[in-house]
Amino acid sequence: MKVVADHKVVNIQYFSEENYVIQMESPVDIPKIKPGNFAEIKVDNTPGVFLRRPFSILDVDYENKLISFYVKVIGKGTRYIGLYEIGDQINLIYPLGNSFTVSDKDRKVLIVGGGSGIAPFILLGKEMVKNGIEATFLIGGRSQRDIILTKEFAKYGDVLVTTEDGSLGEKGLVTQHSVFISPQFKYDRIYACGPDPMMKAVAIIAQQKEITCEVSLENTMACGFGICLCCVTATQEGNKRVCLEGPVFNSRYLKWQI
Amino acid sequence: MADLKVKIHNLEFKNPVTVASGTFGFGEEMAEFFDLSLLGGIFVKGLTIKNREGHVYPRMAETPSGMLNAVGLQNKGIDYFIDHIYPNIKHLDTHIIANVNGSTVEEYIEVTEKLNDLEKVTAIELNISCPNVKEGGMLFGISCPSAIAVTDAIRKVYKKTLIVKLSPNVTDIAEMARAVEGAGADSISLINTLLGMAINAEKRKPILSTITGGLSGPAIKPVALRMVWQVYHAVKVPIIGIGGIMNATDAIEFFLAGSSAIQVGTANFIDPMASLKIIDGINEYLNRHSFQSVNEIIGLLET
Ligand SMILES: Cc1cc2nc3c(=O)[nH]c(=O)nc-3n(C[C@H](O)[C@H](O)[C@H](O)COP(=O)(O)OP(=O)(O)OC[C@H]3O[C@@H](n4cnc5c(N)ncnc54)[C@H](O)[C@@H]3O)c2cc1C
Ligand SMILES: Cc1cc2nc3c(=O)[nH]c(=O)nc-3n(C[C@H](O)[C@H](O)[C@H](O)COP(=O)(O)O)c2cc1C
Ligand code: FES
Numbered sequence: 105m106k107v108v109a110d111h112k113v114v115n116i117q118y119f120s121e122e123n124y125v126i127q128m129e130s131p132v133d134i135p136k137i138k139p140g141n142f143a144e145i146k147v148d149n150t151p152g153v154f155l156r157r158p159f160s161i162l163d164v165d166y167e168n169k170l171i172s173f174y175v176k177v178i179g180k181g182t183r184y185i186g187l188y189e190i191g192d193q194i195n196l197i198y199p200l201g202n203s204f205t206v207s208d209k210d211r212k213v214l215i216v217g218g219g220s221g222i223a224p225f226i227l228l229g230k231e232m233v234k235n236g237i238e239a240t241f242l243i244g245g246r247s248q249r250d251i252i253l254t255k256e257f258a259k260y261g262d263v264l265v266t267t268e269d270g271s272l273g274e275k276g277l278v279t280q281h282s283v284f285i286s287p288q289f290k291y292d293r294i295y296a297c298g299p300d301p302m303m304k305a306v307a308i309i310a311q312q313k314e315i316t317c318e319v320s321l322e323n324t325m326a327c328g329f330g331i332c333l334c335c336v337t338a339t340q341e342g343n344k345r346v347c348l349e350g351p352v353f354n355s356r357y358l359k360w361q362i
Numbered sequence: 363m364a365d366l367k368v369k370i371h372n373l374e375f376k377n378p379v380t381v382a383s384g385t386f387g388f389g390e391e392m393a394e395f396f397d398l399s400l401l402g403g404i405f406v407k408g409l410t411i412k413n414r415e416g417h418v419y420p421r422m423a424e425t426p427s428g429m430l431n432a433v434g435l436q437n438k439g440i441d442y443f444i445d446h447i448y449p450n451i452k453h454l455d456t457h458i459i460a461n462v463n464g465s466t467v468e469e470y471i472e473v474t475e476k477l478n479d480l481e482k483v484t485a486i487e488l489n490i491s492c493p494n495v496k497e498g499g500m501l502f503g504i505s506c507p508s509a510i511a512v513t514d515a516i517r518k519v520y521k522k523t524l525i526v527k528l529s530p531n532v533t534d535i536a537e538m539a540r541a542v543e544g545a546g547a548d549s550i551s552l553i554n555t556l557l558g559m560a561i562n563a564e565k566r567k568p569i570l571s572t573i574t575g576g577l578s579g580p581a582i583k584p585v586a587l588r589m590v591w592q593v594y595h596a597v598k599v600p601i602i603g604i605g606g607i608m609n610a611t612d613a614i615e616f617f618l619a620g621s622s623a624i625q626v627g628t629a630n631f632i633d634p635m636a637s638l639k640i641i642d643g644i645n646e647y648l649n650r651h652s653f654q655s656v657n658e659i660i661g662l663l664e665t
Binding site for chain 2: 105106108146152153154155156197323324325326327328329330331332333334335336337338342343348
């Protein structure tokens with residue numbers, strides 16, 4: 105069964121005007137959350153916001169019934185969620201969608217996140233540690249202020265950074281990072297989440313190097329649980345729902361124009 | 363507890379709350395949220411004779427108090443439904459109603475004939491109002507002669523309850539209703555989505571891949587109420603009201619305007635439990651106003 109319940113806001117931490125982490129307390133026991141799962145958040149009393157908004161689950165604390173999300177402000181809904189006050193109630197539906205593959209056959213993996221696409225990778229990092237898989241996180245953003253949670257990621261693996269303006273890490277796009285041309289580049293799997301062009305670029309590199317690549321798509325959604333068919337992506341087997349058969353897909357399964 | 367039972371043609375519904383086609387899948391996904399047997403009925407996703415992939419993404423745009431969709435009747439075809447979906451839902455203690463689509467009268471007939479033998483599909487809803495397909499669909503539902511032709515053809519091959527779903531994209535809804543009643547419809551459901559459009563000003567491009575799409579949600583409720591009321595005064599067959607129903611008060615308004623039952627559509631996306639809350643709310647309203655049965659308020663609007 106899914107959780108459909110009002111959750112109490114217990115903390116909102118702003119990293120910049122456009123980036124924050126919101127933590128909420130669940131009234132019920134949180135079911136097992138897998139890396140890649142997402143929630144649909146109801147944004148009440150916001151003119152122009154009618155549908156729920158989907159967000160990857162950033163982290164969970166099962167014992168204290170806490171669930172958190174990393175939100176990047178891009179429009180009305182994402183701005184408003186950050187204006188909630190401690191104690192306010194927000195209605196959530198979760199866990200939704202499929203999850204990233206964690207294979208005990210893997211020894212080393214590369215995890216590439218851009219913008220809000222880093223959100224599912226804390227839970228993935230934890231799984232990697234649990235399974236003894238060595239993870240390298242490659243995080244990209246426009247500038248230093250977009251690069252957050254690096255300390256958290258460092259708990260689960262090496263952290264590499266790129267910024268477009270060069271204010272932190274290597275200058276350029278994530279796919280221009282020197283790791284990709286390093287002679288030591290040897291990974292069993294690549295995971296990517298972020299803007300479509302970034303995921304496509306990562307998928308191309310993975311394809312060239314013959315490495316399995318999993319991407320998590322962020323198509324616009326009306327429901328988030330498989331009943332409206334609005335969120336589809338074209339795959340080798342026809343249109344599939346990103347909210348149910350996804351959001352995580354093997355990049356080779358997708359019919360991307362690459 | 364007030365009596366919530368209603369009759370549509372010769373079918374008894376345990377309550378007047380059903381869910382709209384295309385907004386509830388085939389029910390399977392929703393079983394994760396509640397016991398579907400609590401519903402009066404389930405209008406399943408539109409079916410066609412062959413597999414349809416639907417339109418390319420993006421197929422959805424949020425609008426003020428509503429949304430546009432351009433799904434384009436994505437479904438795996440009637441045979442897949444019969445072999446792989448029907449077996450999973452036929453145990454449900456609720457009416458399963460198939461939403462029938464075609465691009466020609468022959469296709470409507472073919473789909474319908476295959477549904478005749480499914481014991482638990484107690485009725486069909488003839489969708490002559492889908493704005494999201496190029497051929498057929500709404501084209502049948504916006505002119506009286508073609509609406510009559512397809513209803514008449516289906517009436518000849520379908521013996522169970524025939525519900526015809528009307529398009530709001532017409533000038534005279536009462537005329538359409540009389541036309542399909544005359545051609546043998548046992549019940550009329552309305553409204554389907556209103557043809558609409560959304561534009562991204564920054565990109566100077568339409569948001570939907572199809573440019574236009576179907577508008578649903580609270581934005582269309584006033585239009586739907588008006589049309590239900592007009593149709594109620596034009597025909598004798600029972601009406602199933604649809605359009606922007608989000609809560610029990612909305613549902614009550616549709617009963618007062620003349621609906622015998624209602625369909626909850628877009629509301630399912632925002633609150634998967636919406637239909638259950640509406641059932642409770644209707645009961646509460648009836649008790650508060652001392653009505654014994656929901657049938658007492660059908661068409662009760664005082665004008
Ligand atoms: C499975 C999934 C997981 C996600 N996880 C996260 C997350 O962890 N953190 C996070 O910050 N965001 C995440 N997103 C994206 C987030 O859902 C959107 O940013 C949010 O819905 C935007 O709402 P808004 O009201 O602020 O923007 P709106 O006001 O609705 O839109 C502002 C502008 O952005 C465009 N837009 C909105 N959503 C999208 C989209 N999904 N794709 C392309 N363009 C869009 C609109 O067309 C409009 O031009 C996720 C999306 C999905 C599908
Ligand atoms: C995403 C979506 C898909 C739909 N698919 C169908 C369909 O397959 N067949 C049909 O008759 N109506 C379809 N409809 C129309 C609904 O059944 C309903 O008539 C309409 O949405 C108005 O009701 P609402 O405002 O409560 O959503 C669809 C609506 C939506 C939003
Ligand atoms: S968002 Fe409704 S099916 Fe995916």
